[in-house]
Amino acid sequence: MNGFDNINALWLIGGLVLVLSALSARRLSFGFILRSLLSWALIILIAILAVANRNELAALWSQATERLGIQDQQVDGQIVRIRMGTDGHFWARVTINGIQRRMLIDSGATITAVSAETAQAADISVSAGIPVMIETANGTVAAQRGRIKRLSIGPLEAQDLGVVISESFGNLDVLGMNFLSRLHSWRVENNTLILEPTRGAPDHGKTERVPAPQRQP
Template identity: 40%
Template sequence: MNLDELTGFLIGQPLLSLTIAAILLAVAAGMIAAGNPRLGRIMRNCAYLGLIAALLLTVAELAGHNGRSEAALWLDATRPAEIVGKETVVAMRADGHFWVEAQLNGEPVEFLIDTGATYTGVSQRVAQRVGIQPDPEDRGMILETANGSIVARRGTADSLGFGGIEANALTVAIGPDTEVDTNVIGMNLLSQLAAWRVEGNRLILTPKTPSPRT
């Protein structure tokens, strides 16, 4: 391998290049330290930082290839929905589900879009934060969740919106904090749409066209 080929190979392998450069810098620091301790110490610290950066970038790269890892889920944060034409697009996260950052009564809340849930649901803590009070006349309802059956109270959200989707006066199930760790957007919102479908790693939601005013 000649010099040009080696250079091209290293350019195509930035993590390897960073690791080699850090090792060479550490070796040079050891050689210089005897004559110039201060410069040697600076070079050695820079070499350590380079090795740490290479390690962190390697972990991030491995996490990206392993979509189910905890690191991948941490790196793949929930994002706001994207508006494409008249449709709202929600990207699938690394865990294989569709999460979206929505505005609930004007406050940001992370939701899992769950087509198997009858109602949109939040924890009691989130309900208090956004100003949703349980209906005083509601005696509660039993909901089936991933953690089993829970008793939830009905409340009403003034607004819930994300992308081009907006729902008003939406019934919300409020569950106990000890039993609800995921806020969900359920079919009582999705059924208000004109259509929704999954294409590859995208959930595409189409709002209903408002009726023309007379």
């Protein structure tokens, strides 16, 4: 069992103990307490599984919304349109070296940044050397530099893209200006971010500009 599993187990045990203590204080029947414990254990287990498999669930959700015609990201020829999320930010469904991720589009970030988990899953090569210091909303963190072979949002694509990687980013992946500056243009209309490729770019070729929420990786 790894550290993550140990933490989940402790949360589960702690939650059950709290629930049991609360129910016992009310002097309820043993059967009612047992059913309540099982219900809470199931809820906690579902929550833990949802967090552990959040990326897979996000991919399934994207597929479902696309089939229902309510997707938040649409492709019109070579133009990509992304609707603003309920949190006021623009989130893109991105493919990094063949794997899908949900990334925050941030014009305030000078470089694309990914979590250690994403870097491992996408097999992103990490450069040897002294870590670089990155300014984030939560302070300064150390990060390693790396290169993404291929990153795409629908038909918009960049190859050999610089990236910074750190466990301090948690599960947040940020698409920075080093990708956005390769676009020909961007604009926001009716809470929709519109990304356009470089003029004359092939359907699956390299892309090359976007304002988005100001948030550091």
